[in-house]
Amino acid sequence: MTTATDTSTVYDQLIDRIKDIDLLGGSATVLGWDQEVMMPPGGIEYRARQLAQLAGLRHEWFTDPRVDELLSACEADGELNADPLSPPAVNVRELRRDYARKTKLPSELVAEEAKLASLGQHSWAEARKKSDFEHFRPVLEQIVDLLRRKAECYGWAVGGEPWDALAEDFEPGCTAEFVAGVFGPLRDRLQAFLTKLMDGPRKPSNTFNEVEIPIPEQEKFNRIVAEAIGYDFKRGRLDTSTHPFTTGSHCNDIRITTRYRADGFNDALAGTMHECGHGMYEQGLPPEHIGTPMSASISLGIHESQSRMWENQVGRSLAFWKWCHPRVVDSFGDRLEGLTLDDAYGSANNVRPGFIRVEADEATYNMHVMVRFELERAILNGDLAVKDIPGQWNAKYKEYLGVDVPDDARGCLQDIHWSMAAMGYFPTYTLGNLYCAQFFEQALKDMPNLHEQFEAGEFGELKTWLNKNIHAHAKRYRAADLCEHLTGKPLSADPLMRHLEAKFGPLYGI
């Protein structure tokens, strides 16, 4: 018999339990993927019950007081915690954090949230169909009320605000103040830059976006690119779904999806490379720690930095298109008469301020995110009433992007997030772009000939660099700490602005 005072055994006992709980989560992950990608429509009702069962078991097993006891025993073990960045110490730290959060919410509030999120999505879908925010307003008011109570349960640091408590679910350690500190300068510089860009004397070619390529041929090509940039098909799949996503039970079984339109070659390729970035992050997590925080990603922001790395820094670079253009011509030549490198590269880099986030380009995308962050922060602080969202939304779109939002459906009703009771999520998209640019500047310092490599179809050195400097650390650092550790500087808007100016300046002749 082992006793709880034998600390090395206590850690093993804890990890055995956690790995068992992770198996339940891993099964739910496969069922969730199957539901989106494979399941026939008839399966939906039973599937919902399967997922609820697994979620219930997982919660029950994880919040068992025995987990608390084992965690306390591990925390009391000086040897285990001698190096706070060692895998056991990191696992104990992260599991304690999860345990504390999971046990802070009363179960009535969790049930209320599940109910409101379901109601919210339903009401939002109706409202969007009618383009009528007023239809959604009463439920959104209830959701905001609930989220403020949820934030109170979690609590936040002195000087912080409710938004911080909610963002912890997506971006641990991130505060509204931190976000505002980086977003402020980004917004000002981006606004000035976009004005200059739109007034520039040139425009990049758009001809490649006007060509139709049959979907089976696109699928073949996307698979070749995914393999070329390093997505591992022995430990991953690539399928098609309505909305592209990445999921996976563990680093050796990752599933990414993309979507195709005959006239959307660039969208599909960018989407595939984006999800490959997410997938390669997951595949790069340490296999020896599967089932524990030391084999899990840091945050949504860091995740997005990896997807944007391959989508934007690689996939929209001139170097990449020097490699990709002849391959495209080779594969679809008969449909691409006279398509030049400039056409291909330009078509991947058109900037068009608009009012739909998911259709936004690399340069304007962050403006969409900043509008949402500013609004949700004000809502949670009580500085903005739900009824005033449409007016504020439209005013900010006019100010930041110079566009007139035509209606609520294409305005404040376009995203599903708030209806699912998710606030604190949107900024992770822009944090990802910022981390991405700062990481890539560092990568270029460490490997100055990266672009020459891309031109030659060599992507392995960048992947290895990301594996070593980001993926292998799993949850060892918080996002902001990883950034300082890797680049020597806190996160800033400078690298992203430098990147955008260096790329779009020449394309728009400014």
Place this chain on the structure above:
Amino acid sequence: MTTATDTSTVYDQLIDRIKDIDLLGGSATVLGWDQEVMMPPGGIEYRARQLAQLAGLRHEWFTDPRVDELLSACEADGELNADPLSPPAVNVRELRRDYARKTKLPSELVAEEAKLASLGQHSWAEARKKSDFEHFRPVLEQIVDLLRRKAECYGWAVGGEPWDALAEDFEPGCTAEFVAGVFGPLRDRLQAFLTKLMDGPRKPSNTFNEVEIPIPEQEKFNRIVAEAIGYDFKRGRLDTSTHPFTTGSHCNDIRITTRYRADGFNDALAGTMHECGHGMYEQGLPPEHIGTPMSASISLGIHESQSRMWENQVGRSLAFWKWCHPRVVDSFGDRLEGLTLDDAYGSANNVRPGFIRVEADEATYNMHVMVRFELERAILNGDLAVKDIPGQWNAKYKEYLGVDVPDDARGCLQDIHWSMAAMGYFPTYTLGNLYCAQFFEQALKDMPNLHEQFEAGEFGELKTWLNKNIHAHAKRYRAADLCEHLTGKPLSADPLMRHLEAKFGPLYGI
């Protein structure tokens, strides 16, 4: 609060528990399907742990003494059992049967079986590669010893034998005596018929089996046929795997697979129709009883009767080919120059005695099964030593099929079943063929113009008949009872022999 003496509530409590346990099984089903059809190779180790976890939980929940208490309370309820064929009575009867069987085996024996089955498959694969039965013999001896002990634990009826106890897992209520009683006459008549057939003055055309058709085109065609005969794609999928199979969590989410070879059009089509038959049985089970025995199939034999129905009675009939032939010509015409209806129909009906079961045709297939049944029955009764299997195997193949088995790999080592500790399984293949023929004779009595319907591409009336007379009953009857109930006669070899004689006589000019 409800108490265990309120019997209607007791039944609901029982069913709620059983449905919860079924959800775990349903999740394991999806994970198993995913492993065979979708999972990247890297996922295998974690997947084994996921499946073991779900199997463990399922066993733990089902063998909980509370299930026994609830069952006893239900059994004591006169009203519930007033009609022993009502869904509640059938559910209680079947759950009691499962509970009794699951709790009869000591857990050491279950563990030993799992270990031996794993060891057995490994040793068998090696032995088959080397074509050396002696390599497999020691493990098979251990397996036989274990199976005899397992049979002792289960027990069997007075006058029965160990084989009966094991067959219960696959064909409830079936005994070796029953099987021998039907197989005996079948073997004698089949042997005489095959001799006549092989000496017949004609042979059917085989030209359609010599044509190559690209796999993507075959896939498209197989999907059209599957849909035409009534497989419901809103509640099912059709994919590709190494070995075709059918699985599904419940009647609204069924997954079938098939396999393709460019030069194997008929094999693929027959395989697809076979699995469609399994799938349509599952899709035809009562949705209102999902998760309970009243939404589960009777036995492997009845399952096989449904797959053979669509594969053989429909898919190899002249009427079907009158419908299918012009469609084949339409789809692949340029590759099928001059292919006549006789060529197409004949190519689906070539008889060739051989020594490989899975390559056998409709007429010789049952001989392969009967060899295996006779051997495993003798082994379990202690009348045949494991070391004497190869000699007996080869002698029976010579006697029944007139072929000389060239080596163990193509002889007694060809099947995986015994290495997995599965004895009592093989006869369900032939029982399926027998039930199928007897059911189809009845269907023709009830719907005399069935063949005219097939010729016109109408398969709905047969499907509805099967739904009503077989599928809707779920586990209400034992296989033999269903047969008597539906056809008015006990199972016999006559309908199958009449079918084979009526079909192959003309094709071989006898």
